[in-house]
Amino acid sequence: MRFTSFMGFTSEPGVGDLDPDSDTPEGRATKRYLHHFASHPEAGRIYWGKVIERPEEHWLFIDMDHALLRPPNIEYHPRSCLTDPWPPDVLAEAPVTQVLMLFFPSDLDDAAFNSLTIQFEGFKTKALDQAPDCRGVAYGWSTDGDVPVMGQPGRTGTVLMAFVGWPSVEAHVAFRQTELFRENIALLKGMKDLIIKLDYFHLACKSLEVPDN
Structure with missing residues (x-):
């Protein structure tokens, strides 16, 4: 099995540039932080983006041979998803990646899990894969049901996470206005009775080299 470990964090107002390539104390701290995760013996490529x-x-996203366990002395707990295809090259290769997060109950049963997967795969095949501007899609389910639900403090769930590559944010917005999108979005309507929260955002990821372990 192949996994993508992931975590998000928010910088405080007034903090310097966190970009690991920037020559700031915060940027250097970010680089050390990324290398901490990348030093895991089963880590592959790492991706980072605002x-x-x-x-x-x-x-932060990390290609892993196994689901990443919580490291000692680290405040934030990375989660993992079983990604297909793996590695999710779209994160490194697309100019912009839409990260789609569909949150469902933590106790999702196998029947619901299979039904939801089929629905999303149908939308991917009939809509995303046919979009001329789409640069690729990778997606997968979280390995655990304790992923914090975005915008709902204290609530957790199981997440279906998808990475969709686009040439720009504008290209994704334009796709949502097409007949291709409108004709196929109904394929996801069956999710509405189970879904807790849907969120998506866009990243321009950098792919960072992993130091020698």
Whole structure:
């Protein structure tokens, strides 16, 4: 099995540039932080990016051979999803990646899980894969049901996370106005009775080299 470990964090107002390539104390701290995760013996490529709509928000993704366990002395707990295809090259190769997060109850049963997967795969095949501007899609389910639900403090769930590559945010917005999108979005309507929260945002990810372990 192959996994993508992920976590998001928000910088405080007035904090310097957190970009690991920037020559700031905060940037150097970010680089050390990323290397801490990348030093895991089963870690592959790591990706990092700011949310275009919310630049104070940052996300980290790590290719892993196994689900990443919580490291000692780290405040934030990374989660993992079983991603297909793996590795999710779209994070590194697309100019912009739409990160779609569909939150469902933590106790999702197998029948619901299978039904939801079929629905999303149908939308991917009939809509996303047919969109001329789509640069690729990877998606998967979280391995645990304790992923914090975005915008709902204290609530957790199981998440279906998808990475959809686009040439720009504008290209994604334009796709949502097409007949291709409108004709196929109904494929996801069956999710409405189970879904807790839907959120999506856009990243322009950097792919960072993993130091020698």
